[in-house]
Amino acid sequence: MENLIALLVAAPLVGAALLLCGGKRLDRTGHWIGTLLAVASFAVGVALFADMLGRSADHRAMHQYLFSWIPVGGFRADVAFQLDQLSMTFVLLITGVGSLIHIYSIGYMEHDERRRRFFGYLNLFLAAMLLLVLADNYLLLYVGWEGVGLASYLLIGFWQHKPSAATAAKKAFLVNRVGDMGLSIAIMLMFTTFGTFAFGPVLAATGATSEGKLTAIGLMLLLAACGKSAQVPLQSWLGDAMEGPTPVSALIHAATMVTAGVYLITRSGAVFNAAPDAQLAVVVVGAVTLLYGAIVGCAKDDIKKALAGSTMSQIGYMVLAAGLGPIGYAFAIMHLVTHGFFKAGLFLGAGSVMHGMNDEVDMRKYGGLRKYMPVTFLTFGLGYLAIIGFPGLSGFFSKDKIIEAAFAKGGTEGWILGGAALLGAAVTAFYMTRVMLMTFFGEKRWDPKETHPHESPKIMTVPMIVLAVGSVFAGGLFSINESFVTWLEPVTSFAHGHSPVSATTVTASTIVVLLLGVGTAWLMYGRKPVPALAPRGSLLTRAARRDLLQDDFNDLVFVRGGTHLTTTLVQLDRSLVDGAVNGTAASMGGLSSLLRRLQTGFVRSYAVQMLGGAAVLVAATLLMRGV
Amino acid sequence: MSFPLLTATAVVPAVGAIATAALPAAKRTAAKWLALLFSLITFALALVVAFRFDPGAGAPFQLTESHAWIRDFGVRYELGVDGIAVALIALTTLLIPFIILAGWHDADPLEEATPNRRWRPTQGFFALILAVEAMVVLSFEATDVFLFYIFFEAMLIPMYFLIGGFGDRAGRDGEEEAAGRRSYAAVKFLLYNLAGGLIMLAAVIGLYAVTADQLGTGTFSLQQIVEARTAGTLNIGTGTERLLFLGFFFAFAVKAPLWPLHTWLPGAMGESTSPVAVLITAVVDKVGTFAMLRFCLQLFPEASSWATPVILVLALISIVYGALLAVAQRDIKRLIAYASISHFGFIILGIFAMTSQGQGGATLYMVNHGISTAALMLVAGFLISRRGSRLIADYGGVQKVAPVLAGTFLIGGLATLSLPGLAPFVSEFLVLVGTFTRYPVIGIIATLGIVLAALYVLVLYQRTMTGPVKAEVTNMPDLRVRELVVVAPLIALLLFLGVYPKPLTDLVNPAVQHTLSVVDKKDPKPTVQVNAVPGEGRHGHAANDQDVEAAK
């Protein structure tokens, strides 16, 4: 059975190869091939899942060794897969949501002449992402890690003729590279410490290692996670990444890739558990990001950017949870999965809206769309309820657990984190309501002459519906006598937190803040009409619109500073380094034309020099002897 | 005495050079095909060498040949290959056919040029390429220091004519201007390397003097010297050894090139046609790094470890400095040149990290960098030949009109920024790890290189390939068949070696271990001993254990 694991990766990989090298002749069938292979991969996943369920909890991990990849001296990297409950969860999420989005894209990209390539990239992404979660060692994970980075680069910049898209793609890759630096350093640290970087031995050996080393490794892993999961301070790329086609935003920049950081931290749980400082850093990052993302989300008028902000903040929740240790891992993953459903659903909804509004993204030019695209409205609405944590829907269960766990951290930390999480919940409710109202309610702010909003074709709506269903029930399903937690426990281990405030209080307060958020939003956007042009807004709003000046900062420090540095270096290279060389040559020439002068052409001067030479010769000889 | 395989591998291209040069002016196309044929035969021979070579065998050098040559100088015609040499010979002979194919039209006389029965640039071009190949191969094979030196120096001359004699068509300012810059670059290349070589000559002579003084008869045989060292019959005084080492290293550092001796490279690569640029950076420069590994370390172990700190710092500077300058370049080829400087920094870093990962990685790096730069540079050459300009600013939106060209260019670029899954990643990571295990700080700073690499590659790609289509490139043809034939195999190779580098590592490891044993360095042991691996697959161990053996 375990020999099927490779198939999970192979299927989409083959698809990518076919579609990217196949050339024009595949233009008409390409998208079907791509989708088929994605679904196939999903099927394999399901099969494996069934097999896994058939076993007892501690024999569920499967392992498949393919071949020895890089053997040099003590350095041994294998291409080998490890499929345990954690990986399994991801495999299902990735292939499942992935397949749905493939299907959706068939409709969404219908009129794009480069659709074949688009599906090629999507398949490439699936393959890389699966490699990431299936790898049994950090180096192979690194391959998947950069692979998804590449796929996201290609897809963000899919419409390359738009300079903005190209720039965004480049930015995403670069920021991620910074994170990758962290990952590679972490791997090097592991190699020097343990002599290996396979999950098994490394995580097993954490006990025998100095905390300092583990903290270093942990921080480096965190850096990597920040890059990939758009956490502060490396979050700046996610907003721009919305330049990509919406399905991409749904799959890569909402449901799967951006959660890789959470996977990495959870996977390396053993390391973090043994390195409290690193853990603290993680929770801080998580808390900060969940607020940051939420605030940014409130200010954006671009529907996708708003959703992007929300993605950031939701992942902030997950990271926060993962940072809490055994009491949080399971919930982090659980929220990750539910988030996968509703955020993907929301994005697909947004895509469907844009599809109907000929690619308008400014929510101020929407309004009252609910009667024009009912299905979209319905699915989007359900997603909305799920994300704000409306009782009974997925978001409610997963987020609520995280908030509890945050309080359970105990001490002032616990209060701060819990408070942050609660506040975040409120803001989430606010900005999501804002999106909802601006898009589907109020009077229409678009010109009926140009735009004729219409419902999207079945092929697009069906996936939306499926996801909506997921976002409604998943959370509840997982929480039935903690099935999800027990499922993950063998991998992530689980500990019940003892929160100073009782679970019911937390739940109650969440609902309260939720209502607060929704209420304010309704007061601001529901009651009075939304201006078609954005008002100047408060200082905070303006800052939030500019991602809280993040980019301005980067621009000032890295871009400007960097350009200055390089240009000066170029000068130095020419004047100093090369100058030294040319200088020597020149001075030789000078010396030469100087010495030439001795050659006056006058016999007598020659004679003089000869005589002088003779004198010197004699003198020297005599001196040698000291006579 | 079996068939002299190694000699043959070098003689074939030499003969080819003569044959090609001999063809009359009218027979231009014939000359091209002839050159291609000979380069392919050479490659075949190289493959035979690779198969006949047995990594497992104990002897450091195999397929050895040894004949008396210049007794008075203690020089023997001694050839032999270790894994490293085999890999590099394979690389060289593999690249040459592509270089020839890529340069198919680079040496065609200008249309308006008056036909001249005597002047045969095309024949000359391909003959020179083959000549360089012959000399490079020999310098990889030579196990006699003097023999090596001879070809190390002699290869400068044909290179010099290749750089100075042939360049990109047209350009902004007329042919005259271009010719001026070309010959300047060529002269700079030659003098720089000649100076290095002559310094080395002094050291070579010094080495002879020492051996003659202590062994009775002066010798240049690498093996003899190494054995004499280990046997204790030869011990060079510390001071002398350091001087000799510096003499050798200087020459190799110029060739490699290592900061601050790099300034000849951008000019040479910028002004010459891209196939020649590939020849410089992917083939000829490798001799420098190869020689560090084979001669500097094995002849002067103490001095090497004495100089290591400084060299590591210089290498580090090369990495960062080269990358930063690459970012600032406006000229595609110069950009790639500076990128190469950065990469050579990595190679040298790996060599002098003195760990099996470092040196193994460095060797892989030489091969992979050869292939990746070839891919990138040649595609860049195709691009330039279409537009007649090397300036990045003159391009834009190419990806729309020539998607295949853009795609291959991107893959070449991704290889250059060593994306996992492509060959260069393996080597770069090995070098980093190898360095990190012994010099953590340097290792960490070196990782900056991977970010900067991403920067210059992606900026280059963005500015040339994406965005709105520039007017001048609107009707730019996509890759032609010949060009695809050049690029596709290289890319395939990059992918294969990225996924399954084991053949290469198996080839290289023993040689690296031997070098390390000569230098008397051991890999640092991990601080925490990990006991039997629970999660890992059973099949795994069988395969891995022998690697462990190899490590011992």
Add this chain to the structure above:
Amino acid sequence: MSSVASVHSLWTVAAGAPGKIPGPHIEYAQLSPTLIVLGAAVIGVLIEAFVPRAARYYSQLLLSLVALAAAFAAVIGLAAGGFGSSKAHIAAMGAIAVDGPALFLQGTILLVSLIAVFTFAERRLDPAAHGKRVDSFAAEAAAVPGGAAEQAAVKAGFTTTEVFPILLFAVGGMLVFPAANDLLTLFVALEVFSLPLYILCALARRQRLLSQEAAVKYFLLGAFSSAFLLFGVALLYGYAGTVTYAGIAEVVSDGAKQIDPALAGTMGNDALLLIGGALVLMGLLFKVGAVPFHMWTPDVYQGAPTPVTGFMAAATKVAAFGALLRLLYVVLPGLRWDWRPVLWGVAILTMLGGAVVAITQTDIKRLLAYSSIAHAGFILAGVIATSEDGVSSVLFYLGAYSFVTLGAFAVVTLVRDAGGEATQLSKWAGLGRRSPLVAAVFAVFLLAFAGIPLTSGFAGKFAVFKAAAQSGAGWLVVVGVISSAIAAFFYIRVIVLMFFNEPKADGPTVAVPSPLTTTAIAIGVTATLVLGLAPQYFLDLAGQAGVFVR
């Protein structure tokens, strides 16, 4: 020391009883090379006197070739007869040494002269004057250039066939010079080969003014330096009471022991020895063109007719270095610690000076002149080695170098424009485009000069540097390589000029030479490559010839 004894006995006898002087004992067979050449020279003069003009050219040419070939054969014979090694001894009553170095150098000189004769006899390059083929020598040397007399001579188709006997005389002197075993013979030989060279310099057909100026400079400075040499000889004589090398060496080695007090003032007076030695040394350094006695070289090389320049550059160096070696190794070995440091200085000055000044030269002949100075410096490095290796390395270098030089100058004669040879470097631009073959050949010579591997230049350079390094002159070697790096610069410049620069519209043409020059160049190239690729055989030759007879 039999020779010394014999000399002394001779004089004492002479002083004692006149009339009973035994005829000096001369080994004619062993001196045959010299005798053949000088004899041929005399016959040449007679030919000038008695053979009608028309026939002179061919008869002279034939005579010279035969004579030189025969002489060379004789040298081979002697060498085969073991006079190079086992039977080496001093002939002609201590005047002339017949030993390895002598024979090797004589052989080299003879070969060089043979090739030089080819270039002397070339008559296809200059456009025919009045339907008569002319060579590169003045129609009538005595006539005023451009004057009526000269025009008449040209019309009459006169040619200076005297050059052949003059050349032979010079060769004769050169053969004796490195073999000379007493200072007197040294001095005489020096003059015997210098005076003909002075004349040859003045005989150019084109640019007589330069040619004559070259002659005057060479003559005056040459005479000046030989005066110093002679004074040095006098002092040495005063020091040792004899001029035979062996005699002086003896006195030097075991100081002044068994000498009567009367001579205490002079005999064994080190001041005399040192000053005298220095002056003789200077005379020889002048001939090899070492800094600071090199000023004549560029001017003379430039002014003299190119074939003569080639001959001088090659043969004179060989002969002079031969003599220098013998002097230092036979006479002054005891003084090694005195003259070695001095020569160190001279060698360094010469290497660097030659290389540096050459960078800015604009005339190909001057350029080659300065390069020859630099090379003199390299050879000096070998001389300083003061070991058998040193000797043989110098011998090898001389052999290798002389062929390259001859070839190079032969090529220079081919590149011509209206005013004769186009020696202006700027005119050589784009030569590679016009006639790739000639340019390629010249490039080979330049690369050999630069000491690029696989050429004879490299083998030679390596040999001398190796010898120097082994004798502990490591830093000299370093200076050597540095100056060769500098030198490389201007050799490369010429190559750039020939291959990478566009040919000028009014550029020079390459004349198609007769088989004579062609063979000369061909031999030059072959020698360059063979000695570069497989030098072992010749190294052996030089190695066996490494020992001086004392």
Add this chain to the structure above:
Amino acid sequence: MNPVYYLYLAALLFTIGAAGVLIRRNAIVVFMCIELMLNACNLAFVTFSRMHGNLDGQIIAFFTMVVAAAEVVVGLAIIVSIFRTRHTASVDDASLMKL
């Protein structure tokens, strides 16, 4: 009288000759100075010969004269020919080739 004085004289003559070569312009005079130097050498030879009591020095002196004579022949030939072309015997005028 002490023969050493003759040596001093020889040295003096030699120096005068050398100085003359450096100072005088006229080629002929320069040449005569060189002859003077040679004769100084002769004097030295003869003196030393006398001191050593062997005849080598004197013989050498004869040789020197012969050589000097030959030198004169060649020298004058060259000087005269250049005089006829340039109508001057000043060595300083013969300086076309320089640097």
